[in-house]
Amino acid sequence: MLDVAVDARNRTDEAVRSMLISRAEGAHRLANWILHDPVAAEDAVQEAALLAWSRRRSLRGLDSFDAWFNRVLVNVCREELRRRARKPLVAEIEPLVDGAHERLPVRDELTRAILTLTADEQVVVALRFGRDLTVPQIAAETGIAQGTVKSRLHSALEHLRAALEAGRRAEETFR
């Protein structure tokens, strides 16, 4: 009987391990959307994978694996943003993909503006516009109330809009 239980646990562990690895690239994309730093995103994915592995017994069925792991990852990224907020960060703007040069100034401003949002706001904006999740889906993914998601999105968008418009005004002044 014990052997059967141990065998079942080993099979589940193996399934969790396989699922984690198979989600690694997608997780990296999500972490990069939130962190705007592919290297930090890679670290976050590793940390999330190890956290998830250590808590794999709390996974209630492999059907809920993606929501479970995404929540772990989002929380790790949020913690990383909070760590950054405690020390000044000079954002490194990555080169753009070909064909997007005409949007370079806008994107630089947008990246800077995004990095001034609070950690919680950056997370909901990334989930909304990077992953195209709805408000209820973001609430489910992050474990926060839908009203809170909505207010954070609103607040973040207003902040971004104001920052971009201020940047444009400044640019016009210097022309």
Next chain:
Amino acid sequence: MTDVELERQLRDHYRSLDAGSAGRVSLRMADALDRAPGSRRSWGVFVASRRARFGGLVLAAVALLAVASVPLWAGFTAGPAASVTETLAGFGPGPSGTYNLAVANAAVYQAGMTKNGVEWAVFGRRLSISTDHGRTWRDGTLPTAHPGDLPGAGTVAVVDADHVWFLLSAGVDPRFTVFHTSDGGQTWQSTVLPVNIGGESPGTTTFWPGKLSFVDASVGFAFVETSDTGPWTILRTTNGGVSWKATGSAADGWDDVALDADTLWAPFLSDAGSSPAPLLQVSRDAGATWSDAPLPGIAAAGGDSLFVLGGPTGGVQFLGPSDGYLAILQKTGASHATLYFGTGDGGRTWSQLATLPEPVTVAPVFRDATHWYQPSMASSSGSPGIGVTSDAGKTWAITAIDDDWLSANEIQAFWTVDGQNEAALGATNAGGAAGQSLFLSRDGGSTWQPADFSAH
């Protein structure tokens, strides 16, 4: 810049970040997992991530501190408007005698506390109710229509240990159904709300936001969104949920609350400037008409945006027919402040009571005119903490929640029990399938224990 233009730029922005790692992340993860404790391929050495190792050290340190319950910081001052002192919360043994992370890890979707001290929590379809401040729990079951249906935020209302309502607004059936029980979830009756939902194809799995706010065992309101673009519909019951009648509409019902059978409060988001939109509205005819409730000093306070903080305890909190409180988050560039307001005349006039020069993300709990509890206050380490004031926000003491389970999360709710310096805390759970963990404190937030929902 229009909303559409900004959203397009954001989508372009995130699309441009889609750089693959050519398999490097997968390989690194496989290697890390093989070395992780518990792996059958483990080398017995945990070397994958500097941060993970640091996290382990933090956990060990916190465990030691939890045992000793040692104050860690003192004398920290946050700013001129309020002084703040800090301690580190001690996490004591669970009710069974051991600190049981499995218990702490129970996924709680919603939790709350009624005004008469009844605590309740929802795990998936299970409803647990306690009448002895979390020492023992009685279980019931939510009557969801489909196995995958789970209660959304605000869809469960509890006024005492027996009377509970549950609004089902997700699934393949595009209807709002309110279930009600008068025996603590043992048996349920259902009523379909008399509203039409538009804009979705039949048979499509949909989610339509909605929430409940009950005044007592008879009177309550349902706020439901019935189209993507129109206002929310407000419905009232005066017979405990047996029948419902539309009484009005609201621009946005996410954080609307009912004070009595006619009075509803609606907090909003607002852009500051020369003519800021109202932050707070009240209806005294069950949502048929609304009027602005001016908050003095808000226009002068300025800022890029302002909004009434919402959360599980509600954006606008009335402790009785006259005394009400709310908190507003003010953003000016990258700076934030939290402004606290109160009324003593049922909301006819409001006055600013205090200012906290830092942001919080969740509504506080107001126990009375001077004792407030503020979740999501950041400690000097950046960990989330609970701020407690007993002088109406002039001074704050923060208990930092630096436990491994909670440090990566956000404290979402805090409830007091009968003003006896007891409290309950709900916090999101990084490791759970979905939902929150519930921790209880019986000493004003200095020490915490995971709620033991298995105790009956």
